[in-house]
Amino acid sequence: MMRKSLIAACAVAALSFGAGVAFQTTVSAPALAETKGTEASSNEDIYRLLDLFGNVFERVRRDYVEPVTDQQLIEAAINGMLSSLDPHSSYLNAENYKDMQVQTKGEFGGLGIEVSMENGLVKVVSPIDDTPAFRAGLQPGDLISHLDGKPVLGLSLQDAVEQMRGKIGTVIKLTIRRDGKQPFDVNLTRDVIQIKSARWHREGDIGYIRLTAFNEKTYDGLKDGIEKLRKEIGTDKLHGFVLDLRNNPGGLLDQAISVSDAFLDAGEIVSTRSRNAEDTQRYNARKGDLTDGLPLVVLINDGSASASEIVAGALQDHHRAIIVGTKSFGKGSVQTIIPLAGHGAMRLTTARYYTPSGRSIQAVGIEPDIEVRQLKVADGAGEQRRRAEADLPNALKNPNAPADKKDADKKPKDSKAAPDAGEDGVDVTPASAADGKAEDYQLSRALDILRGVAIFRERQTSVQ
Template sequence: MSKKLSVLAVIALSLMLGMSNACAEKAAKPAEEADTYELLNLFGEVMERAKTSYVEEVDDKKLIESAINGMLVSLDPHSSYLDAQSYKYMNEQTKGKFGGLGIEVTMENGVVKIVSPIDDTPAAKAGLKPGDYITNIDGEQVIGMSLNDAVDKMRGKVGSKVKLTIRRVGEKPFEVTLKREEVKIQSVKNDIKSGDVAYIRITSFSGDTDKMVEKAIKQAKKELKGNIKGVVLDVRNNPGGLLDQAVNISDLFLDKGEIVSTRSRNEEDTVRYTAKEGDITDGLPIVVMINDGSASASEILAGALQDHKRAIILGEKSFGKGSVQTVVPLGKYGAMRLTTARYYTPSGRSIQATGIIPDVEVHPAKVEEYINNYGLSEAEYRNALKNEATGEDKKTENNTKDEDWRKDYQLSRAVDLVKALGIYTQGK
């Protein structure tokens, strides 16, 4: 084996060894160290044989990068090597602006699985759903690709098209052609529902999402002159994002206590995040909406408010991504993403692979208006007994008339629940 290749092989795997030693903060035992260097030599021998004997010419850089990525991916689906281009894309995404289809994906059993489509992106407009599997990209099978390779194939020049083969549980495989767009994530959308409920849709936890949520609450208070019945926080199909944003947003609604903790394999590395005094809603009822596309930071928010009994969680069980990834820059070569800890809710629950179980389970449903063409009310009978007035009648305004949001069954249930909680707490 050439000296150059041997050095490259040692450098490649030393990256992982250095990280492992830094995390453990212990020197390897002499016997284990000897075994490790034997394996490094084995890697060099295999690489040399591939370089000299493979049917076609191979690229040293590609071989080493693939080996590093394979090593990291073998640990768990969220650890990986990011080449310079992938690292650039990742940084753009956390800033809320990037090019592509607008889907958060993971790898499951060798196939790309959609965690969630992002609102107002090509993927969402095409009707792709959490749990869909992408089996082919432009006719090429995904099995055998790394997650990074699959993602790279879905990215491309803005305006160009890509054809995906989708496998959805209970349906026959189908193809969908998407046009790539420059994806600009509007991480917060807000509105007033049913006249007096503040609705806040959080699509991702990026950049200054916390400030946008705070602004949305203040805007609702001003618009309704303080007459808010409660708040609905919608994190359905929200794949997550930055930890600090999840912590800051949770803190807006908590007066005290732990928000989340991260625990690595070394107990002394445990980090606990706690709430500062002050609840921006002054104790108003809150409902958090989740589904199987709610992951990571979304689950931190839901778990914190659920454990502190600060909110009712409504919807479906969340995705279950409760692990922490640390991104380590590697200079001009990109970065490595390594799972270094797990998230735990304030009560000590691990989110990993179990997700957040809603307090009120509500599945999506098609809502159609019921029209009663024949029924009569008591007042419509010709000889109906008249009401005996006992005072000034309270006029009830029909705030739900012609509101399209009522077609979203889960949201409709959430708004009704907030209003009911508001009435209940006011009567106490």
């Protein structure tokens, strides 16, 4: 009874505060009476529901088959409330909140493996240079079946990643399946993993830059890559850039804005629109294109999400880049991290974002200007469709979608869709580019486009 009284007392305090705010607005007498009646009815409903919660809480606490702590129950209830809203709202306990803060800084304790999910097992896409995984000889295509002797099957990719990360200096045992070999164990000692979110190299007379995530170091890495490629290739010989955003799960909004700004001289980059119209925010480009207007191709696929889609949408709407690849993931919502003193934080969806032309890409994605599917050289098959934002349970609907499209979105999705893309916080490099054994078909087509543009410009200049 003491606990139920405490819950009720908290409810009274919350409701009293809410009522005080409501009455600050000047209304007519009839309207005020109606407001009071509505408010009283609402308060009764809240009391009744809080009483229901208190009853369930006490019953579980007393009669569940195994002991559970009050903290476990309350945190689970909070997380259930948030996760029922949409796929991206959630509760972060103190430990998870700390991990998230570390990840956005671009370094953490881990093994140094870029991974994806395949048939329920963790697949090594590529070990990161000079990391425990790289030094232990892990190879692209290796499958991780067990972590410390416990099967991976049944875990989400995020759960598996969290188990592989941990305190620096601690050891974890991975059971590896490799083609042509019996399963074997590898003991890896966790170390500081620094995520280099920008990588680059030259493709003849074209600069190639891949962004693997949007953390605090992304824009600086992009700027460094552009400068070094210009010096390496030569300003007079450089014909353009490929910006590879494939399988980039997103990250920080301010970094997406900065990366877009790097290629634009003016104009809106993105706007965010929340529940209240007065809270709309618009972000504009500043003068100065780091590439001096050189031709640009942006590569995307169904693993390009959130911040990646902001960049692709802004450059597409301003006709600054040709978007090549396949339709992006379609995560057009903004999450705000709200710290909860002494109890971690909550990640709450607070707005949708819109491209400069006013498009919401929520559950729709960015359509490429030129669709190019990644071919599998081994069997000639096209790349497999993975799950998109619209397939996720409780996904927000696109406000621009026609009524029939919204109704269609309510239909059950294919339960056999591949694991989530765009929310795992790990780099999943396109397999054909990572293993070095097969041609990266999408990149080849992007290079062809830029070389074609260069030839066309040279011919125009010679005619003049």
